[in-house]
Amino acid sequence: METIGDFPAGTSITAELRRTPAVWLVRIVGDVDIDCIEPLRTALSEATRTRTAVLLDCSGTTFADSSFLNAALQAIRFVPVHLAGVSGMLASLLKVTGTEEAFHLHPDVATGLRECARREESGP
Template sequence: MAGAHHREIDVDHVEPLRLALSAAIRTGSPVVVDCSGIGFADSSFLNTVIVGACSVPIHLAGVPDGLARLFQVTGTTSLFPHHPDIPSALRRCAERA
């Protein structure tokens, strides 16, 4: 699981997510990104999860409305399964394993 621990994920704050996602991807298993604490995200966040999704399925948990809007506006909503919370996302990943 990769966590987005900053309230804002932009070019100045995306590196911790990139590193966590890279480590999680190396396992070859689906990855759950906890989005519940994100108040703002820009194309840096979007690029990071899209690049990750090229390697393994990326599941998003707790996506706030503002972040959901970013996915809608960019036409990327269908690239990532959205789940209401982390337990739901983890259950779904386990079902597909």
């Protein structure tokens, strides 16, 4: 995976981007809030340029606020967005905002990758 961007010390998240045959895998680690959203925005911007589905690995996300949700919802305008490993505060955020249905949710990355490959093979 490639770490996206050169972000200032103190940035509390890491965004890694990897192309798989069926999807761009974006791994987010850390706390995602308005002060450190740029790594995620940059990764999603790169991934959506190719019009290929995106799988966000959220298993390492320890905190997420509305800036995370906004970035992910913006990506949906261009490509299907899958979320894997959603738990804790992020799961609550999706539920409270009623946005669970906007995403394809998967329990883990392996399941998400299989589902994305299946969708790619069967077409839209």
